[in-house]
Amino acid sequence: MKACTVAGPKPTRFKFGYKEDNSLCKKIKKAMLRQFRRLYSRKGVRRFYIGGALGVNLWAGELLLKLKEEPGYEDIELVVVLPFPGHDAKWDIRSRKRLENLIRHSTEHLTVGTGDSRESYINQNRYLVDHAQYLVTVSEGRTELEGGSFHMTAYAQEKGLEIMYIHPDTAEVSDTPK
16 A cells, blocks of 8 residues: 655744644645645555654644545545654643544554654654655755754655655745755
8 A cells, every 4th residue: 555654843843833823834734735635646645654743743644634534535544653652741731632633533553662762753753754655744854954854854765755845934845855
């Protein structure tokens, strides 16, 4: 089964922070949804992997669950891959509930690490990439701005995944970092 994984920064990277009603955030989400629809219809992608992090990962999961409710998209599978148990312990209650909802409505969820360590996050990113042929990333490809999502994208390039970049400041989509 063809699969796509998603990468992107936490809300603090964006000019709008946690304000999801911001017009740029809405544009980014629309661009993500367009890519998911395109992958579904043109590439036959049915399985989507997310990492269960704040920001892009939560948005992607919620967009995919909404898409799955639309006629013709019912066979979408959502897989939530967590880095370690309790990784969301310091999140606010609303964000934790959003993740719980994604897990409850996912096709599958799993945890790849045992504790809060860099290794758990590396293993999570590798698992996400190793199980996909496509990557949708909200990224401009600059290491100093993106941390883990940059490394995940670099690993995806190494593994030969087809990558769609959505620029975090413009929501423009391309197949090369800007």
